[in-house]
Amino acid sequence: MKIGELAQLSGFAASRIRFYEAQGLIHQVHRRTNGYREYPPQVLRTLEIIQCAQQAGFSLQELKQLLPAGGQGDWKQDEMLASLESKVEQIEEMQLHLAQSKAKLLGIINTIKVRPDGMPCEENAERVLASIKGNQ
CATH class of the missing domain: 1.10.1660.10 (Multidrug-efflux Transporter Regulator; Chain: A; Domain 2)
Known part of the structure; x- marks a missing residue:
C-alpha cells in the first residue's frame, strides 16, 4: 500500500x-x-x-x-518481558517520587494556610521556608 x-x-x-x-x-x-x-x-x-x-x-x-x-x-520474548517488567518498575519509581512530591506540596500548602492571625506576609513566607528547610 x-x-x-x-x-x-x-x-x-x-x-x-x-x-x-x-x-x-x-x-x-x-x-x-x-x-x-x-x-x-x-x-x-x-x-x-x-x-x-x-x-x-x-x-x-x-x-x-x-x-x-x-x-x-x-x-525476542525474553527481552520483551524483561523490558516490560523494567518499564513497570520505572513507573512504580515515578509514582513513588510523585507521591512524595505531592505530600511535600500539600504540607507546604497547609503551612501557608495555617498562618497565624496578624502575621505579616513576609514573616509568614520566612516561616514557610523554615518549615520546608526543616523537612528536608
Whole structure:
C-alpha cells in the first residue's frame, strides 16, 4: 500500500511514518520505479505496536531494540518481558517520587494556610521556608 493509504488506516501523518522508517523501526519498504514507497500490510501492525509502546513510556531507541530485526522474524520474548517488567518498575519509581512530591506540596500548602492571625506576609513566607528547610 502507498503511504497515503497507510497514513489513513493508521491515523499517523505520512511524515511520521517516514520518520519511523528513517529511524529503522519500519522495514521492508519497497520503492516503485516512480519513487513511491510501497508498504506491506504488516507495517500497519508495527505502527500500532509503536503507538501502544510509546503510550506506555517506551522510547524509540527501546522500541528499536525490541522489534524483530528487519521487520521479520521472531520476537525476542525474553527481552520483551524483561523490558516490560523494567518499564513497570520505572513507573512504580515515578509514582513513588510523585507521591512524595505531592505530600511535600500539600504540607507546604497547609503551612501557608495555617498562618497565624496578624502575621505579616513576609514573616509568614520566612516561616514557610523554615518549615520546608526543616523537612528536608
